[in-house]
Amino acid sequence: MAATAMPVLRCAGLTKRFGERTAVDDVSLTIAGGETYGLLGPNGAGKTTTISMLCGLTPADAGTVEVAGRPMHPGAVDAKAAVGYVPQDIALYPDLSARENLTFFGKLQGIAKAPLRQRVAEVLDIVGLADRADEHVDSYSGGMKRRANIAVGLLHEPELLVLDEPTVGVDPQSRNQILESIDRLGGAGLAVLYTTHYM
Secondary structure (H helix, E strand, O other): OOOOOOEEEEEEEEEEEEOOEEEEEEEEEEEEOOOEEEEEOOOOOOHHHHHHHHOOOOOOOEEEEEEOOEEOOOOOHHHHOOEEEEOOOOOOOOOOEHHHHHHHHHHHOOOOHHHHHHHHHHHHHHOOOHHHOOOEHHHOOHHHHHHHHHHHHHOOOOOEEEEOOOOOOOOHHHHHHHHHHHHHHHHOOOEEEEEEOOO
């Protein structure tokens, strides 16, 4: 699918300082639906700080961010609802299955029971875990845990999916599966931004 004309994410002049150190300096970018962008850089380059500002988790010292036409900042509930954020650390309960994890997080997001059951099945299929959905997450490989983590970010049907190092610590085959999933999501019209230090 071609990118839509309306930007889903727009930021201009984004800057963040920690004391005398400038961690992010004057970043500007625009991502439309159907586009996938990667922020490439070594550890410590400011990638996570950048996406934390883009998702409204950390206030910027300068610059503006809009998601789905709404201003983004730490208190911007409407703008945050348009974002699916997938952190670098696995944010799942290991003693629950992927299905149970997704159901739990969907209830926290206020998704009604019948639509939630259907959406859980959809995202498990999207990330390739439908056949292992009822196994405890602690039995999953690193790549499977990463894919389940991505499923949580997709659960509420965001307009923008932001992934922090989604392929870190996984084998090459799992890395390729994750990147192929990300490519399919962008092809389906979702705006996607991910960070990586892999070339």
